Amino acid sequence: MGEGPGCLVRYGLTGHVGRFPVDPSSGLGAARGQAVVVRTDRGLELGEVLVPSAAGAEAPGDGSHRVLRAAGPDDLAAARRGESLRAERFAACREVLDGAGPGLDLELLDVEPLLDPETTVLHVLGVAAGDLALLRARFRSLMDIDVVFESCGADPLAAPAPPPSSSRGGCGDCDCGAGGCGSSRKAEPGPAASCGTATAHAGCASCGLHRR
Structure with a gap:
């Protein structure tokens, strides 16, 4: 059975967002904000359509994640009972x-x-x-x-892991390990001051906002 373009659906207590295939034969004309019943790896859930479709993109049609139907009165009543x-x-x-x-x-x-x-x-x-x-x-x-x-993730009260050390030095705010990003120390002279290029280091994508 063919799959239509995937809808982006928000579901769950913590606001999961996933792309779900919609069977064209279901007759579902999903619109933003519409309540739908989705099958996820957790079970049958009530969801809300965020984006009806994404041009050129389809969700995997393995049957485990899919929009089953528009939510009807019985589905909404079941959601209220669960709450x-x-x-x-x-x-x-x-x-x-x-x-x-x-x-x-x-x-x-x-x-x-x-x-x-x-x-x-x-x-x-x-x-x-x-x-x-x-x-x-x-x-x-x-x-x-x-x-x-x-x-729900790691305990926020736990001590954060120390940042990885860099043998070349660096600003401590990026992943280039080259130094000279302008946020904590000056660039080292020569090739060691670049992110793998032949030019002097002038900041990188992950710390450019920290440059001064």
Whole structure:
């Protein structure tokens, strides 16, 4: 079955944006702002069309990511039911995680019930030392739901990693390692003061805004 141009769709609690194929035979005349039902690698979700199509570009037609239909009254009602479940489900999911035993370094930040009422995305901070399959089985056993773990990134309170050292010196604000970008030290004389060119270093693409 042929695929039409991909729509850019925003979906999910944290505002994911992806390109989704639309089957021409579906009769969907997507317009910006239209609510649609999309299939993602997380499950069935409600999305919002940002760009109806992109000329000359098509999303992969593997079936895992696609616009299924325009969202109807039943879909919108299911999304509202999911939203109403968030507080209760958050408390229940946190209790399951707390009882999972030692070795689990996960902090539950939020939950996101999808259109399928049996699937919930858990937004977590940290990593699980054990087998996530066993943890998913625990949720299925205790709550009769399927869970998808979505990491929300590194702990912002953790100390940042030190910048990589450069044997040639540099401004510290770019990736050229050549020095002479004008933001912290003068250019070194000779070829060592260039970004792999024969001319003296005069700034590079990643630190040009820092030049003075």
